[in-house]
Amino acid sequence: MEFLDKIRGRKRIPAKENERILALYKGRLLGIFGPGETALPNRGGKLETVSFDIGRGIFVSPYEKPLFDKLPEVAARHLTAFRTTRDEVAVVERDGQIVVLMKPDDRLTVWNDAGPWSITRFDVSGELRIAPALLKRLVAFGKSSLVSVASVAEGWAGLLFVDGTYAATLEPGLQGFWSAGRTVSVKLIDLKRQTLDVNGQEVLTRDRVTIRLNLAAEYRVVDPLAAVNTVKDFADSLYRALQLAFRKTLGALSLDQILEKKVTLDAEAAEKVTADMAAIGVEVIDIALKDVILPGEMREILNQVVAAEKQAEANVIRRREETNATRSLLNTAKVMAENPVMLRLKELEALEAIAGKVERLTVYNGTGGLMNDIVRLRDN
Incomplete structure (x- = not known):
C-alpha cells in the first residue's frame, strides 16, 4: 500500500476521534478531514497538514477566512462562526456550560462536533442590567470580564454611574451591569444612623x-x-x-x-x-x-471658687440652724415659766437622766426633799 501511494504521489494521514486535519497541497486548501486514515496528494512533498484537538471547542487558524471563502460547504459542515455587532455582547455555551463571553465587534469559530453550541445575545446600547441568574453563572464560571458587579448590603444604597453620569439608585442585593465599551461604577452610601x-x-x-x-x-x-x-x-x-x-x-x-x-x-x-x-x-x-x-491653672482657680462658695453656703446653713435652736430654747423656757407642771416634768426627766449615770442612789428626805435639794443646787 505504501509502495502504491508513493507511485500515485499520495500520503496517508491518520486522525483520532478527537482530531481534525486541515490539509493544503501546494499551498491550496484541500479541506478538513475526520477520524481514520485519509490518502492525500503529496507529489514532490507539497502536502501540508495541521492537526486540531476539537475537545478545546474553539477553532483558531490563519486559514479560517480562506476556508469559509473558498470551501464554504466544508467549513459549514465542520465549523460554526459566531459574530457580534458593535452594540452586542454574547454568551456562548457548550452543552449548557458557559465557554466564552463575546465582546462587541467580536468573532468566534467553534467545532460543530464539539457541541451542541448555543449563543445568547444582549443589546448593551439599551438596558445594562444583567439578570441575577445569568450574573451568578457568569461569576461562577469566571466570565465576568465585561461585567461590573456590585453588592449592596441592607441599610445601604448604591449609586450607579455610567461614563461618569448618574443612571440609577440600586436596591440591596447583588447587581450586575454590562461594562463593554463604557465605564460603569457603583458608589455605596451608608443610610444607617x-x-x-x-x-x-x-x-x-x-x-x-x-x-x-x-x-x-x-x-x-x-x-x-x-x-x-x-x-x-x-x-x-x-x-x-x-x-x-x-x-x-x-x-x-x-x-x-x-x-x-x-x-x-x-x-x-x-x-x-x-x-x-x-x-x-x-x-x-x-x-x-x-x-x-x-486649662490646668483655670481648673484650680475654679475649684477654689467653688470650694469657697460651698463653705459660705455651709456657714449660712450652720448659723440658721443655731438661730433656730436658740429660738426653740427660748420658747421652751417661756412655756416652763408659765406652766409649773411642765417644769416639774422637766425636773423629773433630769432626775431620770442623773439616776441612769450612777450605780447607787440613796434618798434621805423622800422624793419631795430630793427635788427641793436639786432646786437649791440649781439656784446656787
Whole structure:
C-alpha cells in the first residue's frame, strides 16, 4: 500500500476521534478531514497538514477566512462562526456550560462536533442590567470580564454611574451591569444612623480663656444622590460645619456663660448646622456638647471658687440652724415659766437622766426633799 501511494504521489494521514486535519497541497486548501486514515496528494512533498484537538471547542487558524471563502460547504459542515455587532455582547455555551463571553465587534469559530453550541445575545446600547441568574453563572464560571458587579448590603444604597453620569439608585442585593465599551461604577452610601465625633477643638472665649471642646453628632443620609453630588465628602462637611458653628457661638460668650448654659448651647449652635446639612441630603438627628475642658491653672482657680462658695453656703446653713435652736430654747423656757407642771416634768426627766449615770442612789428626805435639794443646787 505504501509502495502504491508513493507511485500515485499520495500520503496517508491518520486522525483520532478527537482530531481534525486541515490539509493544503501546494499551498491550496484541500479541506478538513475526520477520524481514520485519509490518502492525500503529496507529489514532490507539497502536502501540508495541521492537526486540531476539537475537545478545546474553539477553532483558531490563519486559514479560517480562506476556508469559509473558498470551501464554504466544508467549513459549514465542520465549523460554526459566531459574530457580534458593535452594540452586542454574547454568551456562548457548550452543552449548557458557559465557554466564552463575546465582546462587541467580536468573532468566534467553534467545532460543530464539539457541541451542541448555543449563543445568547444582549443589546448593551439599551438596558445594562444583567439578570441575577445569568450574573451568578457568569461569576461562577469566571466570565465576568465585561461585567461590573456590585453588592449592596441592607441599610445601604448604591449609586450607579455610567461614563461618569448618574443612571440609577440600586436596591440591596447583588447587581450586575454590562461594562463593554463604557465605564460603569457603583458608589455605596451608608443610610444607617452614624455618629461623628469632633474632639479637642480649641476655642477662645470672650474673656480670653482658651478652652477645648468635645462634640458629637448623630446623622443619616436621606438623599444619597444629593449627598454625593453636592459636596466631595458629606461627613467632612458636617465635621467642618460643627467646628465653625460652635466656635462662632462659644467665642461670643464668657467662660461663666458657657459653663452656665452648657446644656442649652446645643440647640443654639445646632440650628444652622442642621439647615446646612439638610440642603445636601443629610439629616442631623442630634448634636451634643459633651465636654468643656479647661486649662490646668483655670481648673484650680475654679475649684477654689467653688470650694469657697460651698463653705459660705455651709456657714449660712450652720448659723440658721443655731438661730433656730436658740429660738426653740427660748420658747421652751417661756412655756416652763408659765406652766409649773411642765417644769416639774422637766425636773423629773433630769432626775431620770442623773439616776441612769450612777450605780447607787440613796434618798434621805423622800422624793419631795430630793427635788427641793436639786432646786437649791440649781439656784446656787
